Amino acid sequence: MRIGVAGVGRIGTMHATNLAALDQVDEVLLFDPVPGRAAVASAALPGTKAVDDLDALLTASDGVLLATPTTTHPALLRAALAAKVPALCEKPIASDLDEMRALVDDVEASGVEVLVGFQRRFDPAVFELHRRVRAGEVGDVYLVRAIGNDAQPPDFGYLPASGGIFRDLLIHDLDAIPWLVGEPVVEVYASGSVLVHQAFADADDVDNAVVMLKFAGGAHATLAGGRHDPLGYDHRIEVLGSKDSLAVGVDARTPLTSLEPGGPVVADDAYPGFPERFHRAYVNEMTVFTQVVAGEVANPSPARESLISLRLAEACEASRRSGAPIRLTGVNA
Numbered sequence: 525m526r527i528g529v530a531g532v533g534r535i536g537t538m539h540a541t542n543l544a545a546l547d548q549v550d551e552v553l554l555f556d557p558v559p560g561r562a563a564v565a566s567a568a569l570p571g572t573k574a575v576d577d578l579d580a581l582l583t584a585s586d587g588v589l590l591a592t593p594t595t596t597h598p599a600l601l602r603a604a605l606a607a608k609v610p611a612l613c614e615k616p617i618a619s620d621l622d623e624m625r626a627l628v629d630d631v632e633a634s635g636v637e638v639l640v641g642f643q644r645r646f647d648p649a650v651f652e653l654h655r656r657v658r659a660g661e662v663g664d665v666y667l668v669r670a671i672g673n674d675a676q677p678p679d680f681g682y683l684p685a686s687g688g689i690f691r692d693l694l695i696h697d698l699d700a701i702p703w704l705v706g707e708p709v710v711e712v713y714a715s716g717s718v719l720v721h722q723a724f725a726d727a728d729d730v731d732n733a734v735v736m737l738k739f740a741g742g743a744h745a746t747l748a749g750g751r752h753d754p755l756g757y758d759h760r761i762e763v764l765g766s767k768d769s770l771a772v773g774v775d776a777r778t779p780l781t782s783l784e785p786g787g788p789v790v791a792d793d794a795y796p797g798f799p800e801r802f803h804r805a806y807v808n809e810m811t812v813f814t815q816v817v818a819g820e821v822a823n824p825s826p827a828r829e830s831l832i833s834l835r836l837a838e839a840c841e842a843s844r845r846s847g848a849p850i851r852l853t854g855v856n857a
């Protein structure tokens with residue numbers, strides 16, 4: 525099959541590389557409006573070919589991956605729907621809730637498969653955690669704890685358009701944790717501070733945040749996220765239940781030093797960033813995308829479910845600003 529990639533920037537180049545390595549992909553087509561960018565990327569990547577415009581990309585592709593700036597996602601996704609080409613769109617598929625709701629309605633009316641690039645859903649360890657929780661192997665879930673720290677802050681010029689720490693960074697766990705627990709969220713409380721750099725305050729944002737989610741059945745989740753970790757990129761999830769206690773993201777590369785005798789110490793090759801930490805997830809995401817395109821598996825990350833994380837991110841932002849918890853009437857898509 526042939527897969528098109530629109531947007532050959534940071535994440536698009538990584539996805540194109542992973543797609544080109546798959547046996548079931550005959551060719552990866554690249555399009556980027558910056559003159560020469562797709563041709564340069566294609567010259568460096570065997571199995572790819574640059575095309576001149578979006579129409580050429582959609583006409584020649586069995587599936588299209590949208591790895592462009594978030595503001596361009598709704599228009600590009602609608603072009604894919606009109607061309608009847610299944611798509612994997614990077615998260616978020618739209619930057620505000622009303623726009624996303626309208627887009628999700630259009631996706632469903634079209635009958636075209638659209639996957640959202642929340643890579644935790646494709647991570648083998650997180651997927652196994654999900655399977656065990658949903659199979660009852662953990663028993664009743666008492667508590668979920670997630671931590672997600674960038675190693676270094678993003679370019680400060682990126683901050684004003686980022687949407688803030690909840691829409692930009694914590695959104696991944698705001699997607700993954702309700703998906704894991706499988707119950708509506710009934711209450712949200714969030715708090716944040718500027719501890720890393722004044723640039724976050726100047727952008728009306730925070731650089732460290734904590735979120736509490738309460739689920740309909742009474743279980744809680746705490747999510748913590750920050751923009752600087754001197755030891756590396758750290759993402760972990762722990763689930764404590766009545767039968768078992770499980771963790772993902774705890775391995776020889778976790779940027780953490782234990783003070784216990786014989787405990788782990790930070791490794792020289794601690795994860796430097798999200799591409800390394802989630803390498804297996806990104807490779808698997810491309811495999812699953814091709815399987816959805818071929819009609820072999822169900823879509824594990826549908827557009828409608830991505831409404832949940834944006835709704836929660838907006839509630840987190842409102843809670844941080846007001847200092848009060850927010851009760852929700854059960855957040856599901």
Ligand SMILES: NC(=O)c1ccc[n+]([C@@H]2O[C@H](COP(=O)([O-])OP(=O)(O)OC[C@H]3O[C@@H](n4cnc5c(N)ncnc54)[C@H](O)[C@@H]3O)[C@@H](O)[C@H]2O)c1
Pocket residue numbers: 530531532533534535536555556557558561591592593594596600614615616641642643798
């Ligand atoms: N899932 C993840 O882990 C993850 C990580 C990083 C970024 N993202 C998401 O991926 C998207 C892209 O982020 P990035 O960091 O790669 O951005 P980037 O700026 O590095 O790359 C975007 C590319 O898209 C191109 N582009 C712009 N408009 C286009 C259009 N209309 N058609 C085709 N190409 C177009 C740009 O020229 C650029 O080359 C964002 O939505 C971001 O939120 C997801």
